[in-house]
Amino acid sequence: MRPICYCSVLLLLLLIPSVCQSGNILVFPVDGSHWINMEILLGVLHSRGHSITVARSSNSWYVKGNSSYCSTITVPVRRSFYQDFITEIIFDIIQFERGALPLTSFLRATVGMFSTFIEIHRAVGEFVSALLDDADLMRTLKESKFDLVLTDPCWGHGVIMAKYFNLPLVYNVRWVISEEAHFAIAPSPLSYAPITGSGSTDRMTFFQRVKNMILFFIIQIHDFAVNRDVYQPLCNKYLGPDCDFEQIKVDADIWLMRTNFMFDYPRPTMPNVVYMGGFHCKPPEPLPEHLEEFVQSSGEHGVIIMSLGAFVSQLPEDLANEIAATFAKLPQKVIWSYRGKRPDTLGNNTLMVDWMPQKDLLGDPKIKLFVAHGGKNGIIEAICHAVPVVGLPMFFDQYDNLLRLQERGAAKILTLATVSKDDNFLKALQEVLNEPSYRMNMQRLSRLHKDQPMKPMDTAVFWIEFVMRHKGAAHLKAQSYKMPWYIYHSVDVVLFLTAAVLLMLLAPVLFLRCLCKTLCKPKVKRD
Known part of the structure; x- marks a missing residue:
């Protein structure tokens, strides 16, 4: 009987730590492509035994109400995130860049865009009010005894809820409202820290530094307007008049940054900033049969893949025809993720699909080139799998993301205005395909990305669990957060x-x- 008793005790000792280390996490995500990042992180946390509860709005775009790894709280709201709005803005940007939209119309659309962004945050504010005014739901949340709030501070709802429940706060972050997160928390000399949208590197001329400073103040004014009109009134109502949203939004215990200095320019940082760039990258899985057959049929020439992201459902018809005609001139096979009208000039070498397994394709050795819009997820995946890029940026941070690759010799950028001129698109494709330096430089970046003491996901999970174990990370917070x-x-x-x-x-x-x-x-x- 004694050996059986010893085995039982040993088994119990092995099981107890895993039970004790499990936590109860309340998540306030941002809709759209930001949810893709958050969902990957939540899946790993669930696999480690943590209980996940996601608070979502009733008309959420990406965040679904049923999941195998988390429970959801659905808050009934009237307004939510903005698929139609984003699609309309992108179409206006494309038309303006190609000279098809007058400047006055574009400026009017730009002014409307800023006011609409404020309206989006007001919709987020309505979500917070609907949640906090629901007495039964709040009672349930309080009884759940959460250990941690995990949020993306591109919206301010998670910040306010963490303060309301007095819980440790962890950010899955790249943006705080509308500014890049480093500018919210770390010393950020404008002489070599470029503002997103400036189109500059960390080596700026005098006039680039002037532009950089002007953009910095524009973003500060925009954030001030959002904070004053949306989030500070919520703080006054639910947290008390002494609670300053400007202060609590930078008071997170840990900032999990979706970047690293292989990709970003070196700059000052802080002790509670943890870099997890590429945490979403996974080894490629087998391709669906029809895609595998198409890829293998490419022979020695290989395959080009093209995707302009979830927001770009279609292009102007003449531009789509120009791109399809260019692909038809190449010996490579092409897989193009596109949901618009089928171009008349589409060649036999091009397979058009509504959706493609991007990470799995990028990991296939037959893939020679990635034509991308410059979204952060896709760029990091291309680096991870060492696939050079031809970039077609459209909006937000896409040009700046691609510029970091171009500066390192791993990508070539084209504007939408130049795609159709003088065979520029064809020349760019041929240059990146035929010049070995592009692939060699991308391979070097890939080696740097992978040469880390811990995998980015393991780093992220460690620090989330660290905050739960120690009820916060106050010892890593600089006093600068509390200073005027x-x-x-x-x-x-x-x-x-x-x-x-x-x-x-x-x-x-x-x-x-x-x-x-x-x-x-x-x-x-x-x-």
Whole structure:
């Protein structure tokens, strides 16, 4: 009986730690492509025994109400995220870049875009109010005794809810409202830290630095408007008038950054910033039979794949025809993810699909080139699998993402305005296909990406569990989070020292002046 008893005790000891380490995580995701990142992370957390609860709106675009690895809380709301709005903006951008949209119309659309972004955040604010005003739901959440809030701070809902429940907060982050996350938390010298949208590298000319500073202030004004009109009123109502949203939004315990310095330019950072760029990359899985057959039929020439992301459902008809005609001139086979009208010029070497397993294709040795819009997920996957890129950026951070690859010799960028001119698209494809340096440079980036002490996903999971084990990570937070701007930049100290120096310089002058007046004063004769 004793050996059986020992085995039972040993088995119990092995099981207890895994039970004790499991946590209860409340998640406030951002809809759209941001959810793709979050979903991958949640799947791994679930596999490690953690309980996941996702709060979503009733008309969520990407976040579904049923899942095998998490429970969902659906909050009934009137408005939500913006598929039609994004599609309309992209079409206007494409038309403007190609000269088909007048400047006045584009400016009007741009102004409307900023106001619509504020409306999106107002819809997020309505989600927060609907959640906090639901007494039964709030009682259920409080009784669940969560250990942690995990959120993407591109929207402010998770920040407010973490503060309301007084829970440790972890960010899955690249953007905080509309600014790149480093600018919200770390020293960010504008002389070599380019603002997203500037189209600059970390080596800027004088006028590029001027542009960089102007864009910085535009983004600050935009964020100030969103915070003042949307999130600060919510803080005042639910957290108290002394709660400053500007302060609590940078008070997360751990910032899991969806980037790394293989991709981004070197810059200052902070102790509670953890880099997990490429955490979503996985080994390729076998392709569906029809795709595998098509890829293998390419012979020695290989395959080109093209995808412009989830937001771009179609292109102007003449542009799609131009791209299809260019592909038809190549010896390579082409797989093109496109949901628009089938181009009339589509060649026999091109397979058009509504959706393709991008990561699995990029991992196939037959893939020679990736024609991409420059989304962060796709760019990192291309780096992981060492596939060079021809970029067709359209909006937001896409040009800046591709620029980082082009600067490292692993990509070539074309604007939509130049695709149809002088066979530029064909020349770019042939250059990247035939010049070995592009693939060699991408292979070097891939080696750098993979040469890490821990896999990015393991790093992310470790720090999430670290925060749960220690009920936060206050020892990693700099006091700068709590400082007003004039103290952070030592404006008060500079003014004090300036006043002290001026006083030291003026005091002797004033003393000598008074002394001279006293000595040189004429004597008055007394009667």
